[in-house]
Amino acid sequence: MKTLLRGVALAVLLAASPAVAQTPPNVLVVGQIAEPQSLDPHVVTAANDFRILINVFEGLVRFAEGTLEVEPALATDWTISEDGLVYTFNLRDDVTFHDGTPFNAEAVKFTFDRMLDEDHPYYDTGPFPLSFFFADIAETTVVDEFTVEFTLSQPFAPFMSNLAGTSGVIVSPAAVAEHGEDFGRNPVGTGPFRFEEWASNTRVVVSRNDDYWGEPAGVEAVVFRPVTDANTRVAEMLSGGIDVMVEVPPDNVAMFSDDPGFTVHDAVGPHVWYVMLNMLEGPFTDVRVRQAANYAVNKESLVNDVLQGTADVSAGPIPPAFNWAYNENVAPYPYDPDRARELLQEAGIDDLSVTFYVTEGGSGMLDPIPMGTAIQADLAAVGFDVSIETYEWNTFLANVNPGLEGKADMAQMAWMTSDPDTLPFLTLRTAAWPDAGGFNSSYYSNIDVDEMLDQARMDTDPETRAALYRDVQQVVHDDAPWIFVANWKQNAVTTSNVEGFALQPDFNLVLKGVTKN
Amino acid sequence: MTGYIIKRLLSAIPVIIGLSIIVFAIMALIPGDPALAILGSYATPENVARINRDLGLDRPLYEQYFVWITNLLQGDFGRSFILNRPVIDEIMDRFGATLILAGTSLVLCSIFGILAGVVSAVRQFGWTDRIVTFFVLIGISTPSFWLGLLFILIFAVQWRVLPASGMYSVYGGGDLPDLLRHLVLPSITLAIVATGVIARLTRAAMLEVLRQDFVRTARAKGLAERKVIYKHAFKAAFVSIIPVIGIQAGFVMGGAVYIETVFQWPGIGAMLVNAISTRDILLVQGGVLVVAVSYVLLNLLADVAQALLDPRLKS
Numbered sequence: 001m002k003t004l005l006r007g008v009a010l011a012v013l014l015a016a017s018p019a020v021a022q023t024p025p026n027v028l029v030v031g032q033i034a035e036p037q038s039l040d041p042h043v044v045t046a047a048n049d050f051r052i053l054i055n056v057f058e059g060l061v062r063f064a065e066g067t068l069e070v071e072p073a074l075a076t077d078w079t080i081s082e083d084g085l086v087y088t089f090n091l092r093d094d095v096t097f098h099d100g101t102p103f104n105a106e107a108v109k110f111t112f113d114r115m116l117d118e119d120h121p122y123y124d125t126g127p128f129p130l131s132f133f134f135a136d137i138a139e140t141t142v143v144d145e146f147t148v149e150f151t152l153s154q155p156f157a158p159f160m161s162n163l164a165g166t167s168g169v170i171v172s173p174a175a176v177a178e179h180g181e182d183f184g185r186n187p188v189g190t191g192p193f194r195f196e197e198w199a200s201n202t203r204v205v206v207s208r209n210d211d212y213w214g215e216p217a218g219v220e221a222v223v224f225r226p227v228t229d230a231n232t233r234v235a236e237m238l239s240g241g242i243d244v245m246v247e248v249p250p251d252n253v254a255m256f257s258d259d260p261g262f263t264v265h266d267a268v269g270p271h272v273w274y275v276m277l278n279m280l281e282g283p284f285t286d287v288r289v290r291q292a293a294n295y296a297v298n299k300e301s302l303v304n305d306v307l308q309g310t311a312d313v314s315a316g317p318i319p320p321a322f323n324w325a326y327n328e329n330v331a332p333y334p335y336d337p338d339r340a341r342e343l344l345q346e347a348g349i350d351d352l353s354v355t356f357y358v359t360e361g362g363s364g365m366l367d368p369i370p371m372g373t374a375i376q377a378d379l380a381a382v383g384f385d386v387s388i389e390t391y392e393w394n395t396f397l398a399n400v401n402p403g404l405e406g407k408a409d410m411a412q413m414a415w416m417t418s419d420p421d422t423l424p425f426l427t428l429r430t431a432a433w434p435d436a437g438g439f440n441s442s443y444y445s446n447i448d449v450d451e452m453l454d455q456a457r458m459d460t461d462p463e464t465r466a467a468l469y470r471d472v473q474q475v476v477h478d479d480a481p482w483i484f485v486a487n488w489k490q491n492a493v494t495t496s497n498v499e500g501f502a503l504q505p506d507f508n509l510v511l512k513g514v515t516k517n
Numbered sequence: 518m519t520g521y522i523i524k525r526l527l528s529a530i531p532v533i534i535g536l537s538i539i540v541f542a543i544m545a546l547i548p549g550d551p552a553l554a555i556l557g558s559y560a561t562p563e564n565v566a567r568i569n570r571d572l573g574l575d576r577p578l579y580e581q582y583f584v585w586i587t588n589l590l591q592g593d594f595g596r597s598f599i600l601n602r603p604v605i606d607e608i609m610d611r612f613g614a615t616l617i618l619a620g621t622s623l624v625l626c627s628i629f630g631i632l633a634g635v636v637s638a639v640r641q642f643g644w645t646d647r648i649v650t651f652f653v654l655i656g657i658s659t660p661s662f663w664l665g666l667l668f669i670l671i672f673a674v675q676w677r678v679l680p681a682s683g684m685y686s687v688y689g690g691g692d693l694p695d696l697l698r699h700l701v702l703p704s705i706t707l708a709i710v711a712t713g714v715i716a717r718l719t720r721a722a723m724l725e726v727l728r729q730d731f732v733r734t735a736r737a738k739g740l741a742e743r744k745v746i747y748k749h750a751f752k753a754a755f756v757s758i759i760p761v762i763g764i765q766a767g768f769v770m771g772g773a774v775y776i777e778t779v780f781q782w783p784g785i786g787a788m789l790v791n792a793i794s795t796r797d798i799l800l801v802q803g804g805v806l807v808v809a810v811s812y813v814l815l816n817l818l819a820d821v822a823q824a825l826l827d828p829r830l831k832s
Contacts, residue, residue: 024688035791037555038601045556127571129556129564184601200610201783203687223687227781228791231666235681239673394549394796401553401560426561437563 023243028222028498028516030509031233031242035201035226038184041169042115042128046363047416050166051246051509052204052224056098057169057189060089060108060148061160068270068322068418068505070164074103074190084155084460091146095213097172098194105148109140110173112150125181133162155458157465161419166508192217192512201226218500218515237262237493243516244501246492246509250308250367256493266491267503270321271364272314272423273414274482275356275375276442278404283354284442288347290480294333296340296382297375303486306370311486316477317428318469319487321505322420324462327470330477332484340382353385354409357400362393364414366488372412375483386410403434403441411441414488418506420469425453428476444481522821529813533806534586540805541582544798550574551598554795572598585802595799599792604803607788612807614684615784617696618777619769621704626711626769627762631755633712634719639746641724649716657713661772665706665779672702682781703780707772711765718761722754729753756827763819767812 023029036049041057044050060075075089095103114122115131138153152159162168175188187195192214193206204224208217225242227233230249237245237256248256248264256262277284277293284290299313315332318325344352358372359365369390376386389408391399400411415423425432430445432438449472456468477484492509494501497517504510552568553560569575573584588595594604633653637646673681684699685691726732727750735745774786781787785804792800 027688029687035600037599040601043601045559127555127568129559129568132559132564181596181601199783200607201781201787202684225683225687225781227682228787229779229781232669232682232779232781235666235669235674239669239677239681241673241681241683241687392549392794394553394794395547397553397560398548398550402562434562437561439561 039187040184158419292343325469357411359396622707625708630715633716638723
């Protein structure tokens, strides 16, 4: 027995002796929040997966670095017809996919037909959950080898933003044909990195594409490691097991900023965190009660204390990340409990007991339970009686999406989108009530807002659209269908030997310009 | 003996079928579905219906179960909705990792548990017994996910002698020493509770045996105490410890769920946690099936070992 024990002790010591957790030079190791679901860009929906894909694939257009403004990528230029129905793109003629096949108009047509045409031979490599971003494409036409034309069934101004998003990237037809439904494990695009390896639940490796048409990437390879537990992720960062970490828990941000070995990055994101208020029944049918709720909640304290500065206070349904469409003149409701009490008195509603749906966590939901209880306490201070019901994320969505009627008066929600159109269009129009297939689960309805949103969709002139969104922001702010709480500033930590790293407003990790010393 | 093993194996079949029905029903009963997990915020009723149709989830539940079990009998575990790959591939990728982790932990907890139990039984009520019992109690009562984080903080962050998570180094490595280095913290964390349980039951079994007549006889005839304990008493007690180890094998497989999540160990446990939260029903079914079969086999192994060692059970 003793010999055996000595053997075990020796083995442990031997195993422990070499220096550990040094990431290799010129290879960037990124700590992800989860294993990717797939690396087929049209099959996935999670920011976690897009962070890998945006380095392997490219679209016709992309968001210019640091903004949500559209710039050329695989297309050199484009024209939009007067009626907003026909988009014609001229393509680069010097691009090849990582598998050596040429990028051309056929590949563009293949990409969109695969998603949209149920009779396409590779439609069964889906499902393609976000294909509705492109549902207005009636036809994709190959004009010549490097010219492609989209004909829309109706004018749809967010089309360009959707093309610039990760759901609009172009896949290699040859690779889809070769791998079929396993394309998601063998992705082939045109981006600055090519896919090398996916070891399940261990790593995804991409390496520099030396034949890239643009400036080649700064590091030889990037390793994406899934580390689902946030505490473990922090520990990996501290022990040197990863070079880049995204979605740093608020509690750990200060620790990293104080340490010269690390750099903390943050950037505004196109994110809104809000509490929807049931406008069909109960106390929130009265606009004064809704405004009172907005005055009663101390949003400054939520973003600074609960979220430790990882978010800004939100003013309305359109986040400031959409700088081109943002209305600077609409200020957030200030924290003013006295004003809240006044408004409640004016409204004269006796029964202020309300049910509040809170989730345990979920995409973009930040720290929902502490936020929910803080909101509960703030509302109680002005006279509401809030009872919280907590659900796991999937169950929460199954409860909230069909509408709050008969179940709850308030529910938390958060959205990240790539166009200012998406969130209001899906959650604020009368035609987006749950029974009509939208996400307006709290039944807001204002004909002016409906009209402005419809018009903004049709108009391809960015200036006119921007003006409409600014008006929407003002009207919705005043109607207060939600408690506007926070706009998340996405954050990341890098070790100090990582250079050229910047977060993008669309939550993607564009790594081609990053170097590591 | 062969007849007994076959009988035991056959009796496991209804257990496993029943288990698969229960898991299937539970997954169907909890709200939310894979389409919600796939679509996230974009889950309009229309989109959900489209995805469910594409995945074949709009068919009645019994039909889905029937399809699953028919395919399974042909060796087809189905395709994971969320991971977009065959369930069997995912399980194969991960089962080895769980076996390595759980197997190591089982060896550790058996050695240290038995050792601690024997020592404290022999020195009953002495200082050694008290100290061992104290640590055993702490071991049993400490939540293992917390202990895991504590170990990471001490050994990976503070001292930097061991990696914080994963099974192999992400770049380079991949050999046995690399694996052992990654195995140290999770396997010890996973072994601690089971060590406590085995130690307590070993102590009890030893105490019981030490009180029996044949031990007194052995002592009376002048055998060295060492021989009395290890040759006579321990041999008799060991037979009743084996089933405990069998049960702990199941516990260790179950405990792997937390430990794999904390240490990012790429095993079945972490896979099941993800699969349940995304309602990936076929992956859950496949994972539970594999865990259940291993549990049945491990217990069978323990029973066979016990029967082989204990002449009274041989018949």
